[in-house]
Amino acid sequence: MDVLKKTPFYDYYSAFAEARCIDFGGWELPVQFTGIVKEHEAVRSRAGLFDVSHMGEFMVQGSGAEAFLQKLTTNDVSKLADGAAQYTLMCYPNGGVVDDLLVYRLGEERYMLVVNASNIDKDLLWLQEHLATEFSGVSLTNVSDETILLALQGPLAETVLQTVTPSPLSELKPFHFIENAEVCGVPVLLSRTGYTGEDGFELYASSGTAEALWNGLLAAGAPHGLTPAGLGARDTLRFEAKLPLYGQELSADITPLEAGVQFFVKLDKGDFIGRDALLAQKEAGLPRRLVGLEMIDRGIPRSHYPVYAEGVKIGEITTGTQSPTLKRNLGLALLDTAYTAIGTEVYVEIRGKQLKAAVVKAPFYKKSQGVNPQ
Incomplete structure (x- = not known):
């Protein structure tokens, strides 16, 4: 073991x-x-x-560091000044997510990446592969340990x-x-x-x-x-706060646009891995979207519970619980876009029973205003 x-x-x-x-x-x-x-x-x-x-930290240094990160991430690294950080994502060519991460600009040629613990090895390989084939003058060091x-x-x-x-x-x-x-x-x-x-x-x-x-x-x-x-x-x-968790709201099969973090995808910054697929998805219209759900019937939605409407499965719960702040049974769900309007009634399958829920505003909580009115 x-x-x-x-x-x-x-x-x-x-x-x-x-x-x-x-x-x-x-x-x-x-x-x-x-x-x-x-x-x-x-x-x-x-x-x-x-x-x-347990989170992972990588140092990226060298004259091509900014260009390298521009190619590998969705946000615009060129907008960072020394002493600033940004949330961003790395995507596969098909638009699915390799990982979500933070980029810290330590200096003109010095950056620190903070990645999810479960993805350290995968992320390191992904970065190394592209470093080896496309960029020179850039060093990548894993300082997680x-x-x-x-x-x-x-x-x-x-x-x-x-x-x-x-x-x-x-x-x-x-x-x-x-x-x-x-x-x-x-x-x-x-x-x-x-x-x-x-x-x-x-x-x-x-x-x-x-x-x-x-x-x-x-x-x-x-x-x-x-x-x-x-x-x-x-x-x-x-x-x-509707902050995504990799493996639930984000994955190789869920794009940043579907997960509702499109603000961190700068399609106009120039080429990056996954841009073509994300642009095509945006232009065609999202087939599914991440929304908030509140249970109407008694039950707590949990990750991967299926969601139905009109007798057809339309998606699944990504995260769900009884909210400690709001004392209500809430969930985030990735649903067919046709069923994502606020107030739409859907059914969550819990222990073999389809229980009624409704689409509600998310995030459920914001620091500036406390609990979100529904």
Whole structure:
């Protein structure tokens, strides 16, 4: 049996009696520390600290780095200034998604890519293949094993973090970062990014600094109700904000346009892998779209549950749960476009029964306005 990988923070999980770990793509990671709903509510109202060190980090450097990333990703890398980051995707020629990722511009010829943990090996091969055949003067280095990543998220994240860093956080805009910041006395790349629908920060550092960062941040956050949070809350938080998860809302078979992240696909920037297929799909009209669903009948929609209308299967649930914030049974579903208008009634098959649901607005939660009115 394969031994599960552990992050440098693993030994600190045991300080929490209710902590529970699971196998997540070959990693032994906490699904909860004190309870998924408690952690979710802490992030929405105060702050939560996530160990997401399983994510992958690649360094791309050299005179052709920008051109290389322009070819491989859907967003416009040329719009980035030093100290700025962007969400983007890598696509196959048919428009399906290799992965979604963040690109950080460290300098004119220096970039860092942050990719999904389950896709590290696949992404690295994909990038290497195109580097070898099309680009010279560019180096690609996998620094995932030597990099740790903590996400401090929630409305009090800035308040907590400002007590342990001299960096002026109020001046750091979303999707911007400080490459050589100091937090808890150790050097970090400090980024105003996250995956929860709340304000927050992500801290990239050397693995040897794990103890100082973990203990320092939790101590600083204790007076403000900061709690460690696991994968369970991370999933419910990103779901309410309609932030896609690779393997559910995005995949080799689901395009960015179908998943509703077309804003990050710049078809007018020039050629990139997948552009022709995505342009053709846009011009022909999307055959299916990702929408929000709310159950009318009693039941909780789960990933891959089929969805029906007029006796015909029209799609399936990608993610679903009882929303901890809204206390309603909600789902994201990839449906035939003919059935995606707000208010359309559909049926979700749950344990062999077709239960009524309706298409509703998503995201279900926005930080600026709280709960979305339906």
